Amino acid sequence: MKELVVISGKGGTGKTSIAASLIKLSDGVVAADCDVDAANLHLVVKHRVRRTTAFQGGKKAVIDDALCTSCGKCAELCRFDAIDNIDSRFHIDKFACEGCGVCAYFCPERAITLLEEAGGEWFLSDADSGPMVHARLTPGGENSGKLVTIVRKEAKRAAADGGYGTIIVDGAPGIGCPVIASITGADAVLVVVEPTLSGMHDMKRALELAGYFGVKAMLAVNRFDINEEIAAEIIEYAAGNGIHLAGRVRYDSDVTRAQINGMSVVEYSDGPAATDIRRLWKAVVDELDLEV
Ligand code: SF4
Numbered sequence: 649m650k651e652l653v654v655i656s657g658k659g660g661t662g663k664t665s666i667a668a669s670l671i672k673l674s675d676g677v678v679a680a681d682c683d684v685d686a687a688n689l690h691l692v693v694k695h696r697v698r699r700t701t702a703f704q705g706g707k708k709a710v711i712d713d714a715l716c717t718s719c720g721k722c723a724e725l726c727r728f729d730a731i732d733n734i735d736s737r738f739h740i741d742k743f744a745c746e747g748c749g750v751c752a753y754f755c756p757e758r759a760i761t762l763l764e765e766a767g768g769e770w771f772l773s774d775a776d777s778g779p780m781v782h783a784r785l786t787p788g789g790e791n792s793g794k795l796v797t798i799v800r801k802e803a804k805r806a807a808a809d810g811g812y813g814t815i816i817v818d819g820a821p822g823i824g825c826p827v828i829a830s831i832t833g834a835d836a837v838l839v840v841v842e843p844t845l846s847g848m849h850d851m852k853r854a855l856e857l858a859g860y861f862g863v864k865a866m867l868a869v870n871r872f873d874i875n876e877e878i879a880a881e882i883i884e885y886a887a888g889n890g891i892h893l894a895g896r897v898r899y900d901s902d903v904t905r906a907q908i909n910g911m912s913v914v915e916y917s918d919g920p921a922a923t924d925i926r927r928l929w930k931a932v933v934d935e936l937d938l939e940v
Pocket residue numbers: 711715716717718719720721722723738754755756757758759760
């Protein structure tokens with residue numbers, strides 16, 4: 649079983665559009681959306697939800713007012729300033745609480761309890777290409793790295809159960825905790841970059857991250873024709889650093905039209921972007937020897 653993660657150094661590069669098209673072009677893969685903070689793969693991959701499972705995001709402290717004597721010890725000790733004194737009553741701001749448990753440990757009245765907080769949901773769905781695992785983090789919810797790990801684990805389970813040889817993951821953007829959770833232990837990443845100076849900068853950070861975790865990296869230059877000069881610099885950088893250039897995709901307004909219609913561009917059109925992504929898919933399959 650091989651796992652390919654589509655990532656980008658930042659959001660808005662067309663990462664999800666390309667991931668959705670690769671999923672659509674396969675004859676059978678497991679799809680996973682690890683961009684749990686802004687999940688949108690499900691908007692362009694038709695699917696039916698088979699199962700919904702709650703995700704516990706972490707613990708939060710709660711004060712039992714009946715036991716609290718308003719001694720103030722908890723507010724004094726909380727390093728996160730999560731406990732306020734309002735009219736001599738102590739309240740915990742659940743958005744500021746990190747669930748460290750210090751207040752509960754030191755409360756002389758045992759008035760504080762740590763309770764699991766609902767962090768979101770994850771879904772096992774059926775798409776045309778095969779199973780799809782995706783998730784929704786509750787607004788303000790925490791532990792997106794933990795939810796990403798669950799999505800990847802469940803995608804692997806679905807692949808093993810259904811005999812699928814390939815998992816295509818729409819990874820989290822950026823280089824923070826969720827993207828690290830998206831790529832560690834994967835077989836390869838496809839970094840989607842657009843030809844702008846900031847895009848090139850973010851691409852380098854994403855490639856460095858993949859290198860740090862020993863994950864093979866490939867590159868796709870999206871909308872390369874909006875600035876062919878920077879696109880050429882990106883391609884030169886890739887060649888100089890042993891990064892496989894899997895493809896270049898032309899700007900095409902059909903990409904937006906496809907999104908509005910809730911589908912991938914390869915499903916919607918035979919225009920320039922769809923043609924280039926088909927070529928990109930073939931290059932990725934050949935390079936990774938994917939079973940699809
Ligand atoms: S330490 Fe316990 S008793 Fe004291 S204010 Fe906090 S919750 Fe109330």
